[in-house]
Amino acid sequence: MFRGIKEWLLSLKNEGVEQVPDETKREFLKIGLIITGVFAGGSLFSVVSKVAEGLASPEELHKGYPYKPHYSMVFKLDRCIDCELCMEACRKTNHVPDYGWRTMILRRHDETALDQKTLFMPILCNHCNNPPCVRACPTKATYKDKKTGIVRMAYYKCLGCKTCMVACPYNARYFNEEKHAVDKCDFCWESRLSKGMTITACAEACPAGVRIFGDLSDPGSEVYQLVHQLAKPVWVLKPETGARPNVFYTIS
Amino acid sequence: MSEKKNPVATEAEVTTFSQTWLSSLLEFLSGTKAFYFLVGLSALVVLLAAMFGVNAMHIGFRHAYGVYREIPWGLLISGYVFFVVTSTGLCIVSSIGHVFGVKSFIPIAKRSVYLSVVTIVAGFMVIFFDVENPFRLPIWNTLSPNFTSNIWWMGTLYGAYLFFMTLEFILLLLEKHRYAMLSGLLGLISGVAAHSNLGAVFGMLHGREFWYGPYMPIYFIASAAASGCTAIIFFTYLGYKITGERMDRAMEMSLQAVGKIWALFLAVLMFFTTWKLITGLAGGEGKVLAIKELLAGKYALNFWLFEVGFGLLIPFFLLLLSGFRNLNQMFAASVFAFIGIFFMRVDLVVVGQIVSHFFEYKVTDFPVLLKYSPSIYEIMVVVGATAFCIMAFLIGEKVFKGHKTEIH
Numbered sequence: 001m002f003r004g005i006k007e008w009l010l011s012l013k014n015e016g017v018e019q020v021p022d023e024t025k026r027e028f029l030k031i032g033l034i035i036t037g038v039f040a041g042g043s044l045f046s047v048v049s050k051v052a053e054g055l056a057s058p059e060e061l062h063k064g065y066p067y068k069p070h071y072s073m074v075f076k077l078d079r080c081i082d083c084e085l086c087m088e089a090c091r092k093t094n095h096v097p098d099y100g101w102r103t104m105i106l107r108r109h110d111e112t113a114l115d116q117k118t119l120f121m122p123i124l125c126n127h128c129n130n131p132p133c134v135r136a137c138p139t140k141a142t143y144k145d146k147k148t149g150i151v152r153m154a155y156y157k158c159l160g161c162k163t164c165m166v167a168c169p170y171n172a173r174y175f176n177e178e179k180h181a182v183d184k185c186d187f188c189w190e191s192r193l194s195k196g197m198t199i200t201a202c203a204e205a206c207p208a209g210v211r212i213f214g215d216l217s218d219p220g221s222e223v224y225q226l227v228h229q230l231a232k233p234v235w236v237l238k239p240e241t242g243a244r245p246n247v248f249y250t251i252s
Numbered sequence: 253m254s255e256k257k258n259p260v261a262t263e264a265e266v267t268t269f270s271q272t273w274l275s276s277l278l279e280f281l282s283g284t285k286a287f288y289f290l291v292g293l294s295a296l297v298v299l300l301a302a303m304f305g306v307n308a309m310h311i312g313f314r315h316a317y318g319v320y321r322e323i324p325w326g327l328l329i330s331g332y333v334f335f336v337v338t339s340t341g342l343c344i345v346s347s348i349g350h351v352f353g354v355k356s357f358i359p360i361a362k363r364s365v366y367l368s369v370v371t372i373v374a375g376f377m378v379i380f381f382d383v384e385n386p387f388r389l390p391i392w393n394t395l396s397p398n399f400t401s402n403i404w405w406m407g408t409l410y411g412a413y414l415f416f417m418t419l420e421f422i423l424l425l426l427e428k429h430r431y432a433m434l435s436g437l438l439g440l441i442s443g444v445a446a447h448s449n450l451g452a453v454f455g456m457l458h459g460r461e462f463w464y465g466p467y468m469p470i471y472f473i474a475s476a477a478a479s480g481c482t483a484i485i486f487f488t489y490l491g492y493k494i495t496g497e498r499m500d501r502a503m504e505m506s507l508q509a510v511g512k513i514w515a516l517f518l519a520v521l522m523f524f525t526t527w528k529l530i531t532g533l534a535g536g537e538g539k540v541l542a543i544k545e546l547l548a549g550k551y552a553l554n555f556w557l558f559e560v561g562f563g564l565l566i567p568f569f570l571l572l573l574s575g576f577r578n579l580n581q582m583f584a585a586s587v588f589a590f591i592g593i594f595f596m597r598v599d600l601v602v603v604g605q606i607v608s609h610f611f612e613y614k615v616t617d618f619p620v621l622l623k624y625s626p627s628i629y630e631i632m633v634v635v636g637a638t639a640f641c642i643m644a645f646l647i648g649e650k651v652f653k654g655h656k657t658e659i660h
Contacts, residue, residue, distance in 0.1 A: 099314065100321070109616045121613065132459045138404035139392035157392045160384020162324035163403050169459030171609040174321045177312050180385055237610075240536070241459045 018117060022082055067149035069215035071187050074226045076252040079208040080120040089205030093191045100174035102185040103202050122210060125172035125185035126245030127151050133164035150189050155181035169241045226250055279651050287650060294643035301636020305381035308629040313384060316629040323605045327626035328382035330598040331634035335375030340447040341480020342368035343440055345510060351436045359506040360484050362655035365421045367487055370644040372414050374637040381633045402452040409446030413439055447472055454604060461539040462604040467528060474520050479593055481514030486586035489579055491649050511576040518568045538607045545621055546603050554595050563592020
């Protein structure tokens with residue numbers, strides 16, 4: 001009785017996921033998560049990043065960290081499935097208007113790739129150690145927090161000259177009309193960390209464990225362990241700008 | 253020239269000062285119909301532009317202007333650069349006479365100083381409608397200065413520049429040439445420092461390949477000198493056309509000298525532009541993309557026709573053709589150059605931002621090359637600032653009687 005069904009099942013061809021619209025992927029994932037509570041994202045789309053875009057400078061990593069805690073985020077890139085729960089959590093937590101974003105997921109697409117054609121790449125402010133935006137701001141409205149290394153905003157000082165937006169190599173800034181100032185990711189400092197929470201809203205919301213947030217100067221933290229190893233590539237975006245970001249990318 | 257050592261103004265001097273203003277007012281009231289018509293018309297355009305600007309502030313720049321997150325600087329920053337380059341240029345070129353005492357440059361001094369004040373004010377008018385919170389500027393620029401920021405230095409030094417140039421003009425009117433020279437020197441120093449900082453605003457953005465490097469501050473100064481010559485020839489010629497007065501020999505000689513310096517700086521700019529392109533094409537991928545867009549893409553017309561043709565080659569050859577004597581040809585050269593220079597500023601500002609941030613990662617969320625087109629609001633603000641310059645020029649010619657200078 002079941003033989004027919006088994007044969008029918010075996011005869012089905014894998015249609016692949018290339019043609020499935022993102023909306024469907026997201027819906028599917030949400031359903032799966034709700035029903036089972038089990039995450040299946042990483043293995044479905046796993047791929048090794050084809051080229052390491054540039055390794056984080058080793059001296060910078062081993063020189064010791066100028067901040068304590070030295071907040072940092074590491075992305076396990078292959079795990080991201082573009083469910084955008086991180087973006088949603090960020091919007092809600094930090095009151096980000098619909099015309100702006102503090103974090104987003106970029107879609108990399110390459111038809112000539114030998115494996116999967118698409119890879120998702122989340123981005124946010126890189127909280128650089130040599131931030132071009134901070135140097136350029138005329139009124140110190142944006143500044144590097146002396147304790148945590150977070151690039152923060154003193155909204156009331158912002159002139160709205162938008163030099164920081166032009167200066168940022170990562171497109172991490174936008175002008176927020178409600179705040180009458182440029183707004184950006186602050187690793188949820190104002191909304192969460194300053195209130196005693198230890199993790200950003202996006203990292204908490206990510207069902208796939210893509211976003212690992214923590215103190216890079218603490219050898220016991222996961223971010224420390226992910227960055228201080230040689231077996232897997234760890235890279236930063238646009239290292240050539242010399243901004244020395246504190247957001248790293250790796251694979252799981 | 254005053255013989256007194258005491259810089260405090262005496263009663264006689266105060267009287268002279270108030271007489272100057274009174275005679276200026278009387279002069280203004282004695283205009284012809286055509287004068288009032290042109291001044292009124294440009295005032296109307298200024299008013300209209302101000303209404304556009306205020307409306308843009310009210311509805312929010314995001315809705316009113318063509319700039320957006322990825323291209324935050326557009327026509328207004330280009331316009332600002334255009335006006336302040338012209339102002340600095342007027343100051344640099346005219347300083348040869350009134351600061352460094354080269355006789356042949358003295359006749360152009362008063363008009364140049366006056367116009368450098370006018371154009372810097374026009375620049376400030378444009379930036380007023382570009383910055384989202386202009387009223388916070390004087391407060392936080394003073395209370396929370398960032399000394400590593402070129403924008404801070406530029407803003408502060410241009411503030412000083414406006415002060416010194418205005419003071420110099422007043423001192424020139426009062427025939428206090430020694431103090432005028434000192435003020436002019438301070439104006440020149442702050443102007444050149446401010447202007448090279450404006451270049452550095454672009455040149456020191458280490459995330460922006462197209463601009464990054466020492467080229468920008470140097471280019472800005474050379475470009476200012478060329479713009480200054482353009483403005484002097486353009487406005488002096490017009491000044492004499494308006495009144496129908498015959499130019500005296502000294503003024504003719506002066507314009508010839510300006511023309512020669514102009515030709516020199518046009519050649520310098522051609523040289524600079526050529527090497528900017530050649531080095532750019534051998535640069536990083538992002539820079540190559542931008543330069544190719546400028547040479548053969550959407551900005552090719554801007555570049556070849558306006559920047560190279562109108563801005564550099566046509567004025568250069570018209571100048572050579574004129575033999576630095578035919579003022580009509582020199583004036584024609586300045587008209588072409590003014591148009592060309594405006595496009596130079598637009599290209600400089602916009603092309604520096606068109607390459608998408610993450611193009612090298614083959615990101616599909618943004619095109620490799622971003623687009624920008626100015627909105628009517630942005631266009632009107634720049635038109636308004638231009639109308640302001642025309643209006644102030646006309647009033648200046650009338651009130652200060654053609655900016656005549658006696659050579660001492």
